[in-house]
Amino acid sequence: MTEYIEAGHAVDHGSLSGGAGSAPPVAQDVTYERLLQARSEPQNWLTYYGAYDGKRFSPLDQINTENVNRLTPAWVFQTGAAGMHAGPSTYAFEAAPIVVDGVMFLSGWDGWIWALDAKTGQELWRYKHAIPYDTSLCCGNVNRGVAVAKGKVFAVTLNAHVIALDAETGTQVWDRAYGDVRAGESATLAPLVVKDLVVVGSAGGEFGVRGHLDAFDMESGERVWRTYTVPKPGEPGAETWPQDGEAWARGGANTWVTGTFDPELNLMYWGTGNPAPDFDGGVREGDNLYTDSVIAVNPDNGQIEWHYQYNPHDLWDYDSTMEHILFEQDGRKLLGHFNKNGYFFVLDRTNGELVRVAPFVDRITWGEIDANGRITPKVYPEKEGEPVHFWPGPAGGKEWTHAAYSPRTQLFYVPVQDVGAEVTLRRREFRESIPYWGAGVVVDSTDMAGSVSAFDPSTGEEVWRWHREVPMCASVLATAGDLVFAGEPTGEFNALDARTGEHLWHFQTGCGHHSSPTTYSVDGRQYIAVPVGWGAWVEGFLPGLLGAPHGDALFVFALPEEA
């Protein structure tokens, strides 16, 4: 009989790579005080939106309207894949790269997190979470980024855990489950660190769950509070749900896009998702609070201080999770929000009062919102089996991808999707973990358009527009170089003049954009970082590009170094 050879013990796959294995201790002193002043260290991109106010604006101006035409790739990181892992059909690279003193922290679609040398692109460490292949995902196998503070990197995983990693080594420090995969919950957002808490939201509204926000102690990983976004009978807002039955228990309203935060008011602003079932309003009479709303939440205890509902009794899947950008005008504390329903809202962020509402996309047929915020629905799924067509379609006039605001130009820049869809009411029984839409949906695949549009929040008027043949499906970035960066579904990464919309530069990356570019500098050199990786629910907003390349690279651009 043959003797067995001793094969030893399995090793980390990453140990068989060129990775360095560890990162310098840059995250050690990323304190709450630094996060509050994030924009005062423009070399870094410390939080998901760059700063708590959600502006996606960087004070860096080395790359500007004069020299941007010389922008060139500095390095490229490719995530690759080996073996079989979760959800290959719907992945997309949707992260916002975080940069702390020369180290980039980046997440990929499958619970994968990397630390990279932000100057050279070299992999420093990697963490790969194992994700069950059969996780219920409505809109793709994605992750939008990490939060970094006090020596740790925080991330959520598709199977609805929140994890803390050691920022120097990538090893796991704690792991907490906060969503139920068996019920159809998942998690895709970048956590928000406020004070000593890590705040996260859940995904899964299309599976009839009950949305919630959870806060965990940064050090111990213990849960400090949970706030449901759909009230139980007896709680405030419960009267907006049917008094009998369990509609509230399946109501959706997930907070699956990262919130913003005003430290002076001590309020976080989280958008909430659509009610479930998305299109069948018959089983959930009433306004259905707090779906399709912005909720102002006290970070210390999770209490909802005020709310504004953008789409009462939504019948169009106009979830309102998208960013709420905090800005000031005439001494007033305001927030700006581009809703899926095609309207740009400006609210007083101290109390939720409507200041202004104006359309930001050309075709809006589902209904109308007047200057006072009064809504008149016009077209919606009403009769079983009878198709209706409306603009914007369920993907919205703008998707989850983010607008930007420049304090220099005092303009908002928004990626616009001008796409309609035909929706046919098809009532179904609720079952845990099964899609609970209540309709069949066919998205227009030919008659569509898109743009990057600039809006003046003091009037609600469009100031300029860079028109495209296809929808714009990636976040934009504004810089003090008076530039707006925007990626296209067809692979081009573009720079526009923030004042005029003039197209100044582009680079074909070989794959569509569906992420959030960021900017930073190392040793005095400014870089623009953009993950590219097309996919994830493309059928919802651009079915005509379903077959486009599905890349997985991070491109980093800079001006050529002086010889």
Next chain:
Amino acid sequence: MATTNVEPAGLVSELGLDKQNRASLGRLLGHGSVGRAEEGEDGRMHATIRIPPDELAWEPAILALPHSGDLELEIVNDDENTHCALLPSNGDQQFLWLPNFSRGTASLKLNGPGYYWFSSPIGNDEGRGLTGAIVVMGESPPEARLDRPPQPRP
């Protein structure tokens, strides 16, 4: 004429879909054997998977764990060729070279219910049948569940 068979394993075998050098499709689609991990007194789970000679299949092809947690896996290559194992685990995938007639171990950490793939990523071993699944049974932990009455399931 279209055929449906209530016993797929039988038809797969009749058509030769479970043999190398014909088509190993039957094995690949997971009608291979199923095994369970044993739970030790320390709460860790233990199991053995092996590669029998000339079959290019994991034995068992589906390994069921009673719940999430830590798994100590013994991996045996009884085949007359070299293979490897790439296994799912939190932190990083775990990799092991498996020369002919070798045995090794792996420590895996899986933190939630559902199924996870493993394979031998060399020489298209995956396409020829060395693809398997680890199935974590059970529920999400109580603290992760929704505050609502029990709901119907499929």
